[in-house]
Amino acid sequence: MLKTAFCLLLTGFAASQTFAQSSKSLPAIEQKMVDRGLVDVQKIDPEIRVELKYSTTDNFIGRDVYGELTRAYLQPEMAKRLAKASALLKKEKPGYHLLVYDAARPNSAQYDLWNALDHLKIPARSKTQYVADPKIGSNHNFGCAIDLTVVDENGKPLDMGTKFDFFGPLAYPRSEQEMLKKGKLTARQIENRQLLRKVMTQVGFKVNTTEWWHFDGMSKAQARAKYGMIP
Structure with missing residues:
Protein backbone atom coordinates (compact mmCIF):
# COMPACT_ATOMS: atom_id res chain seq x y z
CA MET A 1 0.00 0.00 0.00
CA LEU A 2 2.79 2.36 1.02
CA LYS A 3 4.68 1.59 -2.19
CA THR A 4 1.57 2.31 -4.28
CA ALA A 5 0.93 5.56 -2.45
CA PHE A 6 4.56 6.59 -2.91
CA CYS A 7 4.38 5.86 -6.65
CA LEU A 8 1.19 7.90 -6.96
CA LEU A 9 2.87 10.75 -5.11
CA LEU A 10 5.84 10.64 -7.48
CA THR A 11 3.53 10.52 -10.49
CA GLY A 12 1.59 13.54 -9.23
CA PHE A 13 4.81 15.43 -8.55
CA ALA A 14 6.16 14.65 -12.03
CA ALA A 15 2.89 15.80 -13.61
CA SER A 16 2.96 19.03 -11.65
CA GLN A 17 6.56 19.63 -12.69
CA THR A 18 5.70 18.95 -16.33
CA PHE A 19 2.79 21.43 -16.13
CA ALA A 20 5.00 24.02 -14.48
CA GLN A 21 7.66 23.59 -17.16
CA SER A 22 5.11 23.81 -19.98
CA SER A 23 3.58 26.97 -18.54
CA LYS A 24 7.03 28.49 -18.11
CA SER A 25 7.95 27.57 -21.67
CA LEU A 26 5.64 30.24 -23.09
CA PRO A 27 7.40 33.34 -24.40
CA ALA A 28 7.03 36.27 -22.00
CA ILE A 29 4.71 38.15 -24.37
CA GLU A 30 2.36 35.15 -24.58
CA GLN A 31 2.54 34.51 -20.85
CA LYS A 32 1.35 38.09 -20.41
CA MET A 33 -1.73 37.21 -22.46
CA VAL A 34 -2.41 34.06 -20.44
CA ASP A 35 -1.95 35.88 -17.14
CA ARG A 36 -4.62 38.35 -18.21
CA GLY A 37 -7.06 35.52 -18.90
CA LEU A 38 -6.82 35.45 -22.69
CA VAL A 39 -6.86 32.12 -24.52
CA ASP A 40 -5.09 30.62 -27.52
CA VAL A 41 -7.81 30.34 -30.18
CA GLN A 42 -6.37 27.09 -31.54
CA LYS A 43 -6.87 25.46 -28.13
CA ILE A 44 -10.55 26.36 -28.43
CA ASP A 45 -10.76 25.21 -32.05
CA PRO A 46 -7.77 23.46 -33.69
CA GLU A 47 -9.50 23.82 -37.08
CA ILE A 48 -8.73 27.56 -37.09
CA ARG A 49 -5.51 28.43 -38.92
CA VAL A 50 -3.15 31.15 -37.68
CA GLU A 51 -0.57 33.26 -39.49
CA LEU A 52 0.07 36.40 -37.47
CA LYS A 53 1.19 38.90 -40.09
CA TYR A 54 2.91 41.14 -37.54
CA SER A 55 5.09 38.19 -36.52
CA THR A 56 6.43 38.15 -40.09
CA THR A 57 7.79 40.71 -42.53
CA ASP A 58 4.67 40.36 -44.71
CA ASN A 59 2.92 43.48 -43.40
CA PHE A 60 2.78 47.19 -44.16
CA ILE A 61 5.82 47.90 -41.98
CA GLY A 62 7.90 45.22 -43.67
CA ARG A 63 9.36 43.90 -40.40
CA ASP A 64 8.50 41.60 -37.50
CA VAL A 65 6.64 43.64 -34.87
CA TYR A 66 5.54 40.86 -32.49
CA GLY A 67 8.75 38.87 -32.08
CA GLU A 68 7.95 35.77 -30.02
CA LEU A 69 4.18 36.25 -30.21
CA THR A 70 3.12 33.71 -32.84
CA ARG A 71 -0.15 32.38 -31.41
CA ALA A 72 -3.51 34.13 -31.68
CA TYR A 73 -5.01 35.09 -28.33
CA LEU A 74 -8.47 36.51 -27.59
CA GLN A 75 -10.70 37.09 -24.63
CA PRO A 76 -12.47 33.75 -23.90
CA GLU A 77 -15.90 34.94 -25.05
CA MET A 78 -14.39 36.18 -28.32
CA ALA A 79 -12.54 32.90 -28.89
CA LYS A 80 -15.78 30.95 -28.34
CA ARG A 81 -17.58 33.13 -30.87
CA LEU A 82 -14.78 32.59 -33.35
CA ALA A 83 -15.09 28.83 -32.89
CA LYS A 84 -18.81 29.12 -33.67
CA ALA A 85 -17.98 31.09 -36.83
CA SER A 86 -15.52 28.35 -37.78
CA ALA A 87 -18.26 25.73 -37.38
CA LEU A 88 -20.65 27.78 -39.52
CA LEU A 89 -18.00 28.07 -42.23
CA LYS A 90 -17.38 24.34 -42.14
CA LYS A 91 -21.11 23.72 -42.56
CA GLU A 92 -21.39 26.25 -45.40
CA LYS A 93 -18.17 25.27 -47.17
CA PRO A 94 -16.76 21.90 -46.06
CA GLY A 95 -12.98 21.98 -46.29
CA TYR A 96 -12.71 25.73 -45.84
CA HIS A 97 -11.05 27.23 -42.77
CA LEU A 98 -10.71 30.59 -41.06
CA LEU A 99 -7.17 31.99 -41.19
CA VAL A 100 -6.30 34.49 -38.45
CA TYR A 101 -3.95 37.33 -39.40
CA ASP A 102 -4.10 39.24 -36.11
CA ALA A 103 -5.83 38.96 -32.75
CA ALA A 104 -4.88 40.35 -29.31
CA ARG A 105 -2.13 42.95 -29.64
CA PRO A 106 -0.06 44.56 -26.88
CA GLY A 143 -8.34 41.18 -27.02
CA CYS A 144 -11.72 41.94 -28.59
CA ALA A 145 -10.91 42.29 -32.29
CA ILE A 146 -9.71 39.90 -34.93
CA ASP A 147 -8.30 40.18 -38.46
CA LEU A 148 -8.81 37.14 -40.64
CA THR A 149 -9.67 35.63 -43.99
CA VAL A 150 -10.89 32.31 -45.42
CA VAL A 151 -8.75 29.58 -46.99
CA ASP A 152 -9.97 26.86 -49.34
CA GLU A 153 -9.46 23.08 -49.20
CA ASN A 154 -5.85 23.53 -50.29
CA GLY A 155 -5.10 26.15 -47.67
CA LYS A 156 -5.05 28.96 -50.22
CA PRO A 157 -6.59 32.28 -49.11
CA LEU A 158 -9.68 33.25 -51.09
CA ASP A 159 -9.32 36.22 -53.43
CA MET A 160 -10.68 39.19 -51.50
CA GLY A 161 -9.59 41.82 -54.00
CA THR A 162 -6.76 43.19 -51.85
CA LYS A 163 -4.13 41.91 -49.47
CA PHE A 164 -4.46 42.22 -45.71
CA ASP A 165 -3.67 45.77 -44.51
CA PHE A 166 -4.26 47.34 -47.91
CA PHE A 167 -4.73 51.09 -47.53
CA GLY A 168 -7.49 52.52 -49.71
CA PRO A 169 -11.10 52.21 -50.91
CA LEU A 170 -10.55 48.80 -52.52
CA ALA A 171 -10.43 47.35 -49.01
CA TYR A 172 -13.53 49.20 -47.77
CA PRO A 173 -16.69 47.09 -47.38
CA ARG A 174 -18.67 50.33 -47.67
CA SER A 175 -17.18 50.99 -51.12
CA GLU A 176 -17.60 47.52 -52.65
CA GLN A 177 -20.52 48.30 -54.92
CA GLU A 178 -18.80 51.42 -56.20
CA MET A 179 -15.59 49.43 -56.85
CA LEU A 180 -17.65 46.73 -58.58
CA LYS A 181 -19.22 49.29 -60.93
CA LYS A 182 -15.79 50.71 -61.74
CA GLY A 183 -14.48 47.23 -62.50
CA LYS A 184 -11.92 47.37 -59.68
CA LEU A 185 -13.50 44.49 -57.76
CA THR A 186 -15.16 41.40 -59.21
CA ALA A 187 -18.42 39.82 -58.12
CA ARG A 188 -16.50 36.75 -56.95
CA GLN A 189 -14.19 38.82 -54.76
CA ILE A 190 -17.18 40.46 -53.11
CA GLU A 191 -18.89 37.07 -52.67
CA ASN A 192 -15.77 35.82 -50.90
CA ARG A 193 -15.87 38.78 -48.54
CA GLN A 194 -19.56 38.23 -47.94
CA LEU A 195 -18.90 34.61 -46.98
CA LEU A 196 -16.46 35.78 -44.31
CA ARG A 197 -18.86 38.48 -43.11
CA LYS A 198 -21.78 36.06 -42.98
CA VAL A 199 -20.16 33.61 -40.57
CA MET A 200 -18.63 36.38 -38.43
CA THR A 201 -21.73 38.54 -38.07
CA GLN A 202 -23.93 35.54 -37.31
CA VAL A 203 -21.96 34.96 -34.12
CA GLY A 204 -22.00 38.60 -33.03
CA PHE A 205 -18.94 40.23 -34.56
CA LYS A 206 -19.29 43.67 -36.17
CA VAL A 207 -17.99 44.63 -39.62
CA ASN A 208 -15.38 47.35 -39.98
CA THR A 209 -16.38 49.70 -42.82
CA THR A 210 -12.83 50.29 -44.08
CA GLU A 211 -11.18 46.87 -43.60
CA TRP A 212 -12.76 43.70 -44.99
CA TRP A 213 -10.56 41.57 -42.70
CA HIS A 214 -11.31 43.32 -39.38
CA PHE A 215 -14.13 42.39 -36.99
CA ASP A 216 -14.94 43.76 -33.54
CA GLY A 217 -16.53 41.75 -30.76
CA MET A 218 -17.79 44.78 -28.83
CA SER A 219 -17.32 48.52 -28.71
CA LYS A 220 -14.00 49.93 -27.58
CA ALA A 221 -15.66 51.54 -24.55
CA GLN A 222 -17.16 48.21 -23.51
CA ALA A 223 -13.86 46.40 -24.01
CA ARG A 224 -11.94 48.98 -21.98
CA ALA A 225 -14.44 48.82 -19.12
CA LYS A 226 -14.64 45.04 -19.06
CA TYR A 227 -11.07 43.96 -19.76
CA GLY A 228 -8.61 46.83 -19.72
CA MET A 229 -5.73 47.32 -22.12
CA ILE A 230 -2.94 44.80 -22.73
CA PRO A 231 0.25 46.80 -22.06
Whole structure:
Protein backbone atom coordinates (compact mmCIF):
# COMPACT_ATOMS: atom_id res chain seq x y z
CA MET A 1 0.00 0.00 0.00
CA LEU A 2 2.79 2.36 1.02
CA LYS A 3 4.68 1.59 -2.19
CA THR A 4 1.57 2.31 -4.28
CA ALA A 5 0.93 5.56 -2.45
CA PHE A 6 4.56 6.59 -2.91
CA CYS A 7 4.38 5.86 -6.65
CA LEU A 8 1.19 7.90 -6.96
CA LEU A 9 2.87 10.75 -5.11
CA LEU A 10 5.84 10.64 -7.48
CA THR A 11 3.53 10.52 -10.49
CA GLY A 12 1.59 13.54 -9.23
CA PHE A 13 4.81 15.43 -8.55
CA ALA A 14 6.16 14.65 -12.03
CA ALA A 15 2.89 15.80 -13.61
CA SER A 16 2.96 19.03 -11.65
CA GLN A 17 6.56 19.63 -12.69
CA THR A 18 5.70 18.95 -16.33
CA PHE A 19 2.79 21.43 -16.13
CA ALA A 20 5.00 24.02 -14.48
CA GLN A 21 7.66 23.59 -17.16
CA SER A 22 5.11 23.81 -19.98
CA SER A 23 3.58 26.97 -18.54
CA LYS A 24 7.03 28.49 -18.11
CA SER A 25 7.95 27.57 -21.67
CA LEU A 26 5.64 30.24 -23.09
CA PRO A 27 7.40 33.34 -24.40
CA ALA A 28 7.03 36.27 -22.00
CA ILE A 29 4.71 38.15 -24.37
CA GLU A 30 2.36 35.15 -24.58
CA GLN A 31 2.54 34.51 -20.85
CA LYS A 32 1.35 38.09 -20.41
CA MET A 33 -1.73 37.21 -22.46
CA VAL A 34 -2.41 34.06 -20.44
CA ASP A 35 -1.95 35.88 -17.14
CA ARG A 36 -4.62 38.35 -18.21
CA GLY A 37 -7.06 35.52 -18.90
CA LEU A 38 -6.82 35.45 -22.69
CA VAL A 39 -6.86 32.12 -24.52
CA ASP A 40 -5.09 30.62 -27.52
CA VAL A 41 -7.81 30.34 -30.18
CA GLN A 42 -6.37 27.09 -31.54
CA LYS A 43 -6.87 25.46 -28.13
CA ILE A 44 -10.55 26.36 -28.43
CA ASP A 45 -10.76 25.21 -32.05
CA PRO A 46 -7.77 23.46 -33.69
CA GLU A 47 -9.50 23.82 -37.08
CA ILE A 48 -8.73 27.56 -37.09
CA ARG A 49 -5.51 28.43 -38.92
CA VAL A 50 -3.15 31.15 -37.68
CA GLU A 51 -0.57 33.26 -39.49
CA LEU A 52 0.07 36.40 -37.47
CA LYS A 53 1.19 38.90 -40.09
CA TYR A 54 2.91 41.14 -37.54
CA SER A 55 5.09 38.19 -36.52
CA THR A 56 6.43 38.15 -40.09
CA THR A 57 7.79 40.71 -42.53
CA ASP A 58 4.67 40.36 -44.71
CA ASN A 59 2.92 43.48 -43.40
CA PHE A 60 2.78 47.19 -44.16
CA ILE A 61 5.82 47.90 -41.98
CA GLY A 62 7.90 45.22 -43.67
CA ARG A 63 9.36 43.90 -40.40
CA ASP A 64 8.50 41.60 -37.50
CA VAL A 65 6.64 43.64 -34.87
CA TYR A 66 5.54 40.86 -32.49
CA GLY A 67 8.75 38.87 -32.08
CA GLU A 68 7.95 35.77 -30.02
CA LEU A 69 4.18 36.25 -30.21
CA THR A 70 3.12 33.71 -32.84
CA ARG A 71 -0.15 32.38 -31.41
CA ALA A 72 -3.51 34.13 -31.68
CA TYR A 73 -5.01 35.09 -28.33
CA LEU A 74 -8.47 36.51 -27.59
CA GLN A 75 -10.70 37.09 -24.63
CA PRO A 76 -12.47 33.75 -23.90
CA GLU A 77 -15.90 34.94 -25.05
CA MET A 78 -14.39 36.18 -28.32
CA ALA A 79 -12.54 32.90 -28.89
CA LYS A 80 -15.78 30.95 -28.34
CA ARG A 81 -17.58 33.13 -30.87
CA LEU A 82 -14.78 32.59 -33.35
CA ALA A 83 -15.09 28.83 -32.89
CA LYS A 84 -18.81 29.12 -33.67
CA ALA A 85 -17.98 31.09 -36.83
CA SER A 86 -15.52 28.35 -37.78
CA ALA A 87 -18.26 25.73 -37.38
CA LEU A 88 -20.65 27.78 -39.52
CA LEU A 89 -18.00 28.07 -42.23
CA LYS A 90 -17.38 24.34 -42.14
CA LYS A 91 -21.11 23.72 -42.56
CA GLU A 92 -21.39 26.25 -45.40
CA LYS A 93 -18.17 25.27 -47.17
CA PRO A 94 -16.76 21.90 -46.06
CA GLY A 95 -12.98 21.98 -46.29
CA TYR A 96 -12.71 25.73 -45.84
CA HIS A 97 -11.05 27.23 -42.77
CA LEU A 98 -10.71 30.59 -41.06
CA LEU A 99 -7.17 31.99 -41.19
CA VAL A 100 -6.30 34.49 -38.45
CA TYR A 101 -3.95 37.33 -39.40
CA ASP A 102 -4.10 39.24 -36.11
CA ALA A 103 -5.83 38.96 -32.75
CA ALA A 104 -4.88 40.35 -29.31
CA ARG A 105 -2.13 42.95 -29.64
CA PRO A 106 -0.06 44.56 -26.88
CA ASN A 107 -0.41 48.33 -26.75
CA SER A 108 3.38 48.60 -27.08
CA ALA A 109 3.06 47.09 -30.58
CA GLN A 110 0.27 49.56 -31.33
CA TYR A 111 2.82 52.36 -30.97
CA ASP A 112 5.08 50.63 -33.52
CA LEU A 113 2.26 50.45 -36.07
CA TRP A 114 1.20 54.04 -35.38
CA ASN A 115 4.71 55.43 -35.75
CA ALA A 116 5.27 53.45 -38.95
CA LEU A 117 2.57 55.52 -40.67
CA ASP A 118 4.86 58.55 -40.44
CA HIS A 119 7.46 56.74 -42.54
CA LEU A 120 4.75 55.94 -45.08
CA LYS A 121 3.93 59.68 -45.19
CA ILE A 122 0.30 59.12 -44.21
CA PRO A 123 -1.14 62.56 -43.29
CA ALA A 124 -1.74 63.01 -39.56
CA ARG A 125 -5.45 63.63 -40.14
CA SER A 126 -5.76 60.25 -41.91
CA LYS A 127 -3.71 58.07 -39.55
CA THR A 128 -6.64 56.89 -37.45
CA GLN A 129 -8.34 55.61 -40.59
CA TYR A 130 -5.69 52.89 -40.77
CA VAL A 131 -4.28 52.47 -37.25
CA ALA A 132 -5.96 53.34 -33.94
CA ASP A 133 -4.21 55.98 -31.84
CA PRO A 134 -2.29 53.97 -29.21
CA LYS A 135 -3.17 56.52 -26.54
CA ILE A 136 -6.79 55.48 -26.98
CA GLY A 137 -6.14 51.94 -28.09
CA SER A 138 -7.46 49.55 -30.69
CA ASN A 139 -9.94 46.81 -29.90
CA HIS A 140 -6.99 44.50 -30.61
CA ASN A 141 -5.36 45.97 -27.48
CA PHE A 142 -8.23 44.62 -25.38
CA GLY A 143 -8.34 41.18 -27.02
CA CYS A 144 -11.72 41.94 -28.59
CA ALA A 145 -10.91 42.29 -32.29
CA ILE A 146 -9.71 39.90 -34.93
CA ASP A 147 -8.30 40.18 -38.46
CA LEU A 148 -8.81 37.14 -40.64
CA THR A 149 -9.67 35.63 -43.99
CA VAL A 150 -10.89 32.31 -45.42
CA VAL A 151 -8.75 29.58 -46.99
CA ASP A 152 -9.97 26.86 -49.34
CA GLU A 153 -9.46 23.08 -49.20
CA ASN A 154 -5.85 23.53 -50.29
CA GLY A 155 -5.10 26.15 -47.67
CA LYS A 156 -5.05 28.96 -50.22
CA PRO A 157 -6.59 32.28 -49.11
CA LEU A 158 -9.68 33.25 -51.09
CA ASP A 159 -9.32 36.22 -53.43
CA MET A 160 -10.68 39.19 -51.50
CA GLY A 161 -9.59 41.82 -54.00
CA THR A 162 -6.76 43.19 -51.85
CA LYS A 163 -4.13 41.91 -49.47
CA PHE A 164 -4.46 42.22 -45.71
CA ASP A 165 -3.67 45.77 -44.51
CA PHE A 166 -4.26 47.34 -47.91
CA PHE A 167 -4.73 51.09 -47.53
CA GLY A 168 -7.49 52.52 -49.71
CA PRO A 169 -11.10 52.21 -50.91
CA LEU A 170 -10.55 48.80 -52.52
CA ALA A 171 -10.43 47.35 -49.01
CA TYR A 172 -13.53 49.20 -47.77
CA PRO A 173 -16.69 47.09 -47.38
CA ARG A 174 -18.67 50.33 -47.67
CA SER A 175 -17.18 50.99 -51.12
CA GLU A 176 -17.60 47.52 -52.65
CA GLN A 177 -20.52 48.30 -54.92
CA GLU A 178 -18.80 51.42 -56.20
CA MET A 179 -15.59 49.43 -56.85
CA LEU A 180 -17.65 46.73 -58.58
CA LYS A 181 -19.22 49.29 -60.93
CA LYS A 182 -15.79 50.71 -61.74
CA GLY A 183 -14.48 47.23 -62.50
CA LYS A 184 -11.92 47.37 -59.68
CA LEU A 185 -13.50 44.49 -57.76
CA THR A 186 -15.16 41.40 -59.21
CA ALA A 187 -18.42 39.82 -58.12
CA ARG A 188 -16.50 36.75 -56.95
CA GLN A 189 -14.19 38.82 -54.76
CA ILE A 190 -17.18 40.46 -53.11
CA GLU A 191 -18.89 37.07 -52.67
CA ASN A 192 -15.77 35.82 -50.90
CA ARG A 193 -15.87 38.78 -48.54
CA GLN A 194 -19.56 38.23 -47.94
CA LEU A 195 -18.90 34.61 -46.98
CA LEU A 196 -16.46 35.78 -44.31
CA ARG A 197 -18.86 38.48 -43.11
CA LYS A 198 -21.78 36.06 -42.98
CA VAL A 199 -20.16 33.61 -40.57
CA MET A 200 -18.63 36.38 -38.43
CA THR A 201 -21.73 38.54 -38.07
CA GLN A 202 -23.93 35.54 -37.31
CA VAL A 203 -21.96 34.96 -34.12
CA GLY A 204 -22.00 38.60 -33.03
CA PHE A 205 -18.94 40.23 -34.56
CA LYS A 206 -19.29 43.67 -36.17
CA VAL A 207 -17.99 44.63 -39.62
CA ASN A 208 -15.38 47.35 -39.98
CA THR A 209 -16.38 49.70 -42.82
CA THR A 210 -12.83 50.29 -44.08
CA GLU A 211 -11.18 46.87 -43.60
CA TRP A 212 -12.76 43.70 -44.99
CA TRP A 213 -10.56 41.57 -42.70
CA HIS A 214 -11.31 43.32 -39.38
CA PHE A 215 -14.13 42.39 -36.99
CA ASP A 216 -14.94 43.76 -33.54
CA GLY A 217 -16.53 41.75 -30.76
CA MET A 218 -17.79 44.78 -28.83
CA SER A 219 -17.32 48.52 -28.71
CA LYS A 220 -14.00 49.93 -27.58
CA ALA A 221 -15.66 51.54 -24.55
CA GLN A 222 -17.16 48.21 -23.51
CA ALA A 223 -13.86 46.40 -24.01
CA ARG A 224 -11.94 48.98 -21.98
CA ALA A 225 -14.44 48.82 -19.12
CA LYS A 226 -14.64 45.04 -19.06
CA TYR A 227 -11.07 43.96 -19.76
CA GLY A 228 -8.61 46.83 -19.72
CA MET A 229 -5.73 47.32 -22.12
CA ILE A 230 -2.94 44.80 -22.73
CA PRO A 231 0.25 46.80 -22.06
